[in-house]
Amino acid sequence: MLNNLIISIIGARVQTRTRGENVIPLTCPNCKNGIEINNVLIEKIKKRVLIKCNDCEEEHNLFEYLDILTTDNIFLRYSFISNYHHSGITDFIPGQLKKVDIPSDFKEVHKIFVTPFGEGVRPIQCFTIILSKIEFGIISIKREGESYPEKYGASYLIYGNKTGKKLPLWTYILTSAKSFELENNFRNAIIECQTAFELFLTVYTKEKIRRLYSENIADYIYLSRRPRVEDLTKGIMKLAVGKTLPELLGGLDQDALYQKWKNGVNDKRNLIVHKGEDASKEEANEAFATIFKLVIFLDPDILHYFSSEMTTSTNY
Secondary structure, eight states: OOEEEEEEEETTEEEEEEEEEEOSOEEOTTTOOEEOOOHHHHHHHHTTOOEEOTTTOOEEOHHHHGGGGGOOOHHHHHHTTOSEEEEEEEEEOTTSOEEEEOOTTEEEEEEEEEEEEOTTOOOOEEEEEEEETTEEEEEEEOOTTOOOOSOEEEEEEEEEEETTOOOOHHHHHHHHHHHHHHTTOHHHHHHHHHHHHHHHHHHHHHHHHHHHTOHHHHHHHHHSSOOOHHHHHTHHHHHHHSSOHHHHTOSHHHHHHHHHHIIIIIIHHHHHHHHOOOOOHHHHHHHHHHHHHHHHHHOGGGGGGGOEEEEEEEEO
8 A cells, every 4th residue: 555645846846755565465266356364364374275366255264365476577576685665757859868756765776677658659768777876878779760759758667776775685586586587697596495494494383483482402403504495394393393394295285295396496506506407487486386385384473574665757
């Protein structure tokens, strides 16, 4: 929900700015509409119950709602690696560089999309270039011998991370995996997925053991030797929550998810690292979706880690 609407008028220049927050979407596999992520929904996920869609009223499990993770939608894919989005509208003169401010609260920029518009005008090709930390440029290609209007409108969308927002290390590694995938570096994407999951398992089980037993026992398990991933998913997991990961994931859909991790992420990572095996876009995409589903299954509160602030400005 958008809030904190700020409107300022400076001479003939009007700027509107809105703020809001969203998270990685859960999408109904039947009607394709999104569902709101709130504490009530998170409690349902914790209880492993079916989730009813508010629109079509069909019930589905968590993993079906998370199938959106394998989307080819480029905007959604960038939303998986960015915790801050800014959209805006401006105008430009064809063939001339248009400079646009980047909000000062961006720590880093991942991608900028631009779309020219104008009713009944000739299409024009545009692209963006980052000029500095505080400014990017819109460059338009004006073809010789063709006529163009004096000005075009342009909508733009900036994806990046916000200054001052701290997250667990494993979340940065997982979003790094998606970055590698978007760069067609599929081998590193799968390696990062597995690294993120191992680090998540370490943090998750250590905290459970610390609360159940003591700080000393937790330190002994994790500091005396580095647990292997087999330990983290079986013996240590059972010590932490009473069941191994395969036991927790017992059931048709969940069991299939465990096999996807075992074969498509864990074993695939080992083949890449130790035998130089190649990887495909589909394998990298599936690896990311598998790890994301697993961490949400184990700790639904993690959805809050992927909250993404949005701001919007309009400048004329």
